[in-house]
Amino acid sequence: MSEIEIESRNLDLWYGSAQALKEITMAMPEKKVTAIIGPSGCGKSTFIRCINRMNDLVKDCRITGELLFEGTNIYGNSVDAVELRKKIGMVFQKPNPFPMSIYDNVAYGPRVHGLRNREELDRIVEESLKASALWNEVGDILDRSAIDLSGGQQQRLCIARTLAVKPKVILFDEPCSALDPISTAKIEDLINTLKHDYTIVIVTHNMQQAARVSDHTAFFLLGELVEFGKTKQIFELPEKKSTEDYITGRFG
Amino acid sequence: MKTNERIIELLLFLSAATAVTIVALIIIFLLKEGLPVLVKVGIIDFCLGMKWNPIAIAGEPSYGIFPMIVASFYVAIGSLIIAVPLGLACAVFLAEIAPSWARSILKHAIELLVGIPSVILGFVGLVLLVPFIRDHFGGWGFSILAGSIILAIMALPRIISISDDAIRSVPREYKEASLALGATHWHTIRKVILPSARSGIVAAVILAMATSIGETMAVLMVVGNTPILPTPIYDILDPVRPMTSNIVLEMSYATGDHASALFATGIVLFIVVAVLNVISHRALKSKMGTRR
């Protein structure tokens, strides 16, 4: 059993007066993939956006309870959200490369954190693009605009951009939902490789994907955590009726 | 890092507050310079006084700007009488019947027209329009008519583009419903499209009026600038002096109460234009309110 990296305890979240998360308690182990599944609007995105405090940017968003990262409550007073996000990266549903060159996209994070040395930057860019399996395709067109890449390439670029900051955790919010099957397969392969070095939390609507890539799975429904456990067990022997209904597609 | 961010936010806030600060300063300085005369003469007498005689050789100077207030409205309304029908027709043309080549020509023409400095329009008015009016309609040539025409040319692009927007924002279904009932295109434009776009068009017209009243150079060069009411009052071939011209013409040599009276003219102008702007905004807002 590996160590617990992220743990939420009785986490409640309100958007204004609407409660979006109710008493979420779960623990995500280090260097494993945790999948979050559930019907649309059940709070999956809301939950993973709590982990790197992206919800700070939403006004009227109120959070109670604890979310521990490496043992400290990230909603504690001494935690700086900007520092936290260096350690917990995020890849979004829609690929969102900056309108800059491929190189500048990947170098953005290190530069923002003060790195100026060109050789060092070159090295990080190359490493990150290799790690995100994009180097072969873009290695000699680093000056091209990132906007010119295909959707799947853009998403892998966004992953490279996240890797360049050297985070410990990577959050994926439906990273493949805007992509074709081939690009999806590439990203799944990538996640399988990345989990040796990173703790990964992935939101997905695709049951097979959850089954293929994750070690643990959490099922959310209407802002509540219904069931959490080993992926194999959730998919083969779910404890709750609603989990089974959802997984077998009989939800309604 | 944190303090850096704070300082930047403060600087940005200060930039953002500049506009409102300038507006406040404008009001303060107008009042500071203009109030002395307003108090001395009395606001009513200043606004309704018929006689503008700031440098009296014998006796008391008098500061009455009623003829100039009338003149400002006179030329502005005159310009609307010309520009509104023409502008509306162009807007309907643009939005409803223009083939794309005609649309692009008219659009570019409008952009060009907006760009022409008003002093150039005034100059053209001075060398072409004023002699034309003198030769063909009589009078001195410098006249309400000349001012109205020049202002109409300036107001045209504004009226066209706002009305065009208003017409375009009329839901397609209205138009289709009418056409489906067998109405002709023109009937549909007149009975369905224009009424639905009415408040947007009204806003455009009032805004054009505010801008015309505030316009200086183009009018100044063609209206003749005599500070009395036209006689008879409906004689559009008579010269007049709008408020803006009054300020420009005398500011360079005015001192004391005289200068103060010019600032007071500025106050009245400011208020008139502000009120019209507010009404225009209201008209636009109410349009937003009634659209679902």
Next chain:
Amino acid sequence: MTSLISPATSDRAAKVMLWVSASISILTLLFILGYIVVQGLPVLTLSFLLESPRLSGAEGGILPAIVGTFCLMLVTLLSAVPIGIGAAIYLAEYAHEGAVTRIISFGVECLAGIPSIVIGLFGYAFLAIYLGFGFSILSGGLALMFMILPWIVRVSEESLKAVPSGLREASFALGATKWQTVSRVVLPTAIPGITTGVILGIGKAIGETAVIMFTAGSSLLMPTSLFDPVRALPYHLYILASEGISDKMAYGSSVVLLVMVLVINLAAVAIQRHYGRHHVRN
């Protein structure tokens, strides 16, 4: 309807009328431009552009007025751009909804609606007299800045708001601070739109006369410092025409002014075209 004219006929008649209206508008414009250009082109010689005026402008050239206009635009640009873009960034990226923000936006709206002659009066009382800048490039340039500031704020704010929020999120998720996100991602992405707006703003300022009459002065000497008075080109044109000094010179000045405005507007269009596809270099 008991009309004598059939609907089809009135439809056709109305359409003819609309075509006529559109043609009148275009012809008026063409006539004005054509007239100025035809009258003014013969005056345009190198010496007209490069000489100082003699006999109050009845002879010689318009160089000091061109230089004066140029200096005024420089001051206007240098003051309006940082303040205007700063204000837009605050409104688009930092401001929270509330009374303060409403007052700030209201102030921008108000300033936009103030007649230019009132801004001129204010510039005279505040800049020239109260702050002691006198009739000078500085006073005139700042007064023009007051006039185009709202425009620049609005255009910039729109360009900033058009930047997809996904880019901001991506930057924050990489551990960038607010200002890093704004300055390195949002602003560069919005720059083409902002630049176009700024250039168009200068196009508005360059032909403005009422604002500078009592702030920039009317000296026809070459300026040597920020505190020297200058006579901008549109004011020179006004004096030539209204004092009956020389229609010929006035036509020439008009053409020069028109060309300046035209070049500025075309530059704005060119920038918009060029950056149709966004690509920013770091």
